[in-house]
Amino acid sequence: METAKVNLLGLDRKGLQSFFTTLGEKPYRADQVLKWIHFNGVTDFNAMTNLSKTLRLQLIEIAEITTPHILFEKQASDGTYKFLLQLKDGNCIETVFIPEKTRGTLCISSQVGCILNCDFCSTGKQGFNRNLSTAEIISQLWIAVRKLSLLDGQHDHAVTNVVMMGMGEPLLNLDNVLPALNLMLDDCAYGLSKYRVTVSTAGVIPAMQQLREHTDVALAVSLHAPNDELRNEIVPLNKKYPLKELMSVCRDYFKNEPRRSVTMEYVMLAGVNDTPMHAKQLLKILKDVPAKLNLIPFNPFPHTTYKRSSDTAIQQFKEILQDKFHTTVRKTRGEDIDAACGQLVGEVKDKTRRKERYLREINTDAQ
Ligand code: SF4
Secondary structure, three states, rough: OOOEEEHHOOOOHHHHHHHHHHHHOHHHHHHHHHHHHHHHHOOHHHHOOOOHHHHHHHHHEHHHHHHHHOEEEEEEEOOOOOEEEOOOOOOOOEEEEEEEOOOOHHHOOOEEEOOOOOOOOOHHHHHHEEEHHHHHHHHHHHHHHHHHHOHHHHOOOOEEEEEEEEOOOHHOOOOHHHHHHHHOOOOOOOOOHHHHEEEEEEHHHHHHHHHHHHHHOOOEEEOOOOHHHHHHHHHHHHHHHOHHHHHHHHHOOOOOOOOOOOOEEEEEEEEOOHHHHHHHHHHHHHHOEEEEEEEEEEEOOOOOOOOOOHHHHHHHHHHHHHHHOOOEEEEOOOOHHOOOOOOOEEOOOOOHHHHHHHHHHHHHHHH
């Protein structure tokens, strides 16, 4: 039986070093190949001219550099750019690029679907299929960097920030997420600053501690409710890891870097979590937590009963918090292509309704 080729795209520097050591090569080959793949975007071993011919031939035999297929890509009227990527097994994931004046943020997925089923989240409502491999996670950045630089010349090196806030809970796929984070930070690959790479979690406490031990990227917590009763309802993971424990981990998360803080994501749901009483409860639970708040106007999706809070309610909520915490209201981007926060749905295999919808979109585009 033929052995499957190793996809080198999914190996970070350490992984590549041990790969080359097993071939009897020196570890510096890892740096060379990292640069070829991630910095130069080369997928053909024959083009890696600083490797010996023998090594190139050997790599062609045992390894590959493959990325998911771009099934669909579309730019919204505000410049937001969405990729629908098809994986080898037919599942699809979504990746979204959000350009702003001073930065370009790529929102990437870590799983096909999500098991946590938060009540207000479109991804959560479509079920869960599997974790993404490291190669599938980093491919999203690899593809975006290449594609966006071809767009109109203005997007050269467009991706300055990465947020793991797409489909899935990254901390339930930590083994594959960590090497991908290493690649994002590695100077031979993407060289992003640790302040510009953010992992977002609904609060998987044991994995938050592991994340902190292995990497120092930024952390965001999907908070969304200021008390356990409400959070149990809209973020069911709270039943396992309640607010008191979660806040205690957040309090200490950056204790060795006192100038850093945890971003608290809070989706604004009309009449559910957006009253002055909720804001005051938030102030209480966040006491002594080095935090900043990001208020996110809810993006409705089909069949949801939730509604977006009014601008007045969001403003009042913000005013109560902003004396104590740096508080921002997220600008809604990419709504016309379903690329706004909480709208990433990809395609979990066997969910034909989604498939049909995407095929319809593609066909409409082609006309
Ligand atoms: S909000 Fe995040 S953790 Fe919750 S279901 Fe959606 S993707 Fe999963």
